[in-house]
Amino acid sequence: MILPVSLVSMMEPTLPKAAQVYEVIRRAIIGLTMPPGSAINEKAICEQLGISRTPLREAILRLSAENLVAIVPNSGTYVSKIDLQSVFDGQLVRDALEMKVVRLAATRMSSAFLRNIEINMYHQERLAAEIDYDGFYELDEAFHSMICEQGASLRVWKIINGAKAQLDRVRRLAFPHNKHLDVILTEHAAIVDGLRLRDPEAAAAAMKVHLDRVFETIRTLMIERKDYFATTALEGVEGYPFEIRNGIPAPSPVGIKMPR
Secondary structure (H helix, E strand, C coil), X not given: CCCCHHHHCCCCCCCCHHHHHHHHHHHHHHCCCCCCCCECCHHHHHHHHCXXXXXXXXXXXXXXXXXXXXXXXXXXXXXXXXXXXXXXXXXXXXXXXXXXXXXXXXHCCCHHHXXXXXXXXXXXXXXXXXXXXXXXXXXXXXXXXXXXXXXXXXXXHHHHHHHCHHHHHHHHHHCXXXXXXHHHHHHHHHHHHHHHCCCHHHHHHHHHHHHHHHHHHHHHHHHHCHHHECCCHXXXXXXXXXXXXXXXXXXXXXXXXXCC
């Protein structure tokens, strides 16, 4: 099987076929079942899913727009290597929007929301103990989606989700690191504490620590899984996190065009 049965079983039959295919392949790429640099066997996927080439090609075009796949003329279609510019762009979007919505969520707390996010936390802890990385990732995503919905709307989460595909691969790649899930749980718990207290600044401070965690893992991941990153990544990583964290303009590193 090209795509895991567990992902195929999650396909939503009410969606158009191309949207279903897009979602399942996107999940496989972010979950690293289809690792960076690997070829996408379109014929095998069509046979596995029982579809024609048309919805698959539509899905691949959407994934290409997110820089998750690369279509190489006269060669084939490949899962893109992780591009740091796209990673940092996604981080900027998360930082701008999630920092705002978590403050709003703290002011709009309800008993129903608190109960639901505590249930989510309970299951996060359970799956972390079971070392279920895929299941934990889904609950991690749901955790942030719930906060966006409480603070603003699910439309905000869709904007964030569309911008952070490359970032998500870095996050997912870090999961097996020693105690990493425990760190995430601790950070999520601090966010919930701020929300429970209806304290926007406490919730935002905890969210900032959580979002910035990615900077502490990127360099390690680039050493351990250099083959997963684009060739410009090592040239471009130096200096970029400093600018994002401090808001201080820094010289553009080779290979990375700094946002203005």
